[in-house]
Amino acid sequence: MRTREKRTRHRRTFPYFGVLLVAGLAGCGGDAPRAGGPPASLEVLPDAPRALATVPASPVVGRTGPGGTGFSVAHRTPAIEQYPCASCHADGSALTPARETDVHGDIRPVHPADAGPACTTCHAESDPSTLQLLDGRTATLDQAYRLCAGCHFEQGRDWAGGAHGKRLAGWRGQRVVLSCTGCHDPHSPTVDTLVPFRGPRIPRTGGGLP
């Protein structure tokens, strides 16, 4: 009973604080002291992230995001060192098997697992920098999501909705997400094992567990 009374009184004080605050703010427009005016940070309205302006991206083909809205996918190709293929294979030539290990040896072709290292499962036979979709259409490397979702349709659905994948820069404004290959190595998509960052030093309250 005593507790209840205390709580009631406590609640009653807060509207009172509110009235004061509102009254104080209301007076500010007039002759309230404004020594030099408030810092700019108080008056600047929050703005959508500008970082996105530098991210090359293009609208997603064939899918919509939450609420049926369109969204964009960040380009993957600027980060590929040996792209475009024509930078080496300008004349359409292929490498000898010995040289191929030197140049493309970092490719770990373990995916798709049951298909084995069959490049043409995903790459168009005529042009490795074009992706071959299962339905016969083709896609660019920046549209890898179209190819991946051909098998991984559940992940494709979650990716479009926002439960899978990674949104860049801000929660508001233009939605730009990474493509599948922004995180996954398409030839070996499993996430790597890494040593984690520093752990906690303060024990959890009430127990010896960290």
Add this chain to the structure above:
Amino acid sequence: MRPDETRTDAARGGAPGPDARELTFEDVLRYAGRLEAERKIPPDVLTAPSAAGPREGCGSGSCGCGSQGGGDPPAPAGVLDKPMDRRRALGTLFGAAVLGSQAAGACSPVGDPDGREAALLAWEEYFKGNFRLMTAAEKAETIRRMERLAELRQGVDVAIKATEAQPGVMFGYAFNISKCKGYRECVEACIQENNLDRASGTQYIRIFEMEDGEIDFEHADAGYMHPVPAEGHFYLGTQCFQCANPPCVEVCPVGATWQEPDGITVVDYDWCIGCRYCEAACPYWARRFNWSEPQVPAEELNPNQHYLGNRARTKGVVEKCTFCIQRSREGRLPACAEACPTGARVFGNLLDPDSEIRWVLEHKRVFRLKEELGTEPRFWYYTD
């Protein structure tokens, strides 16, 4: 004049009525219980008529050093010509006197001017009010003081914002326990972004390594230091869940912590008395207490700060995750969500039906921790 009217006038900063002064003191006393001890100061000292014009600080070269010999407070030259609450009046009156006697060089030409200015600013800071009761001008003043103090003490140029909650925004968070691999990149980003104490190793986020099949915090390991992800384990991160019904706010005896309109529970570090009731009340262990003065190297300090977020804290106050209020209120993702390399963290506006967080809540199987407590966390866990 009715008391209410007088109070309103004083709060507005308008012309004081005949008895406005007295009522203003009462008001301040009511809010600032910690100043109760100061009541022994005779009222006539505070209300003495002005004779020498507006007060000038020591830095201006015309300070009232001559009156400090006996230890009596100096005559309040014009201090109360304008309406002033007790808190500010005390700060103004005794600032110069106390500093003059404690810092011997306060008025001597050979003193350290930066140290003197910092001491004066810190003194003025002590007498400011609760953030929620400040006018925009008062917020601007304290922010200017804090920015200057950071420059004087650490030589860093910080920008402290007081960005308010945006209408139509209620922040929510979702965490994919299928995707988290325990790298702790979020923890690291949080430490950097929020200027967490390096000396004590304060962390807002804790990642628990759990055996597949069961969520069991008693047998979970948060201190793992082996390569991750470990076979047969999954990872679940905790931090402040920004509850819709926060018990930590309920127990605060001084109103130093509250829930903002966008759902973020914040702390006014300068109003916190360090009682740690909130820490005890939180069922998720989301609050952290500063047992020592927080240490952040100047070169690692994040200068982009918010009054209710990552600005400098002191020893003896409680702090917590604010969903990176200095970032999220500008439309950016919290540092943890941005740093996560596996996309396990989804952040957004719960009131926007077209947001990713809403899509997750509507399409995925989600749960929250300790739902039976009725705290209504705005932080959901989900699986692929």
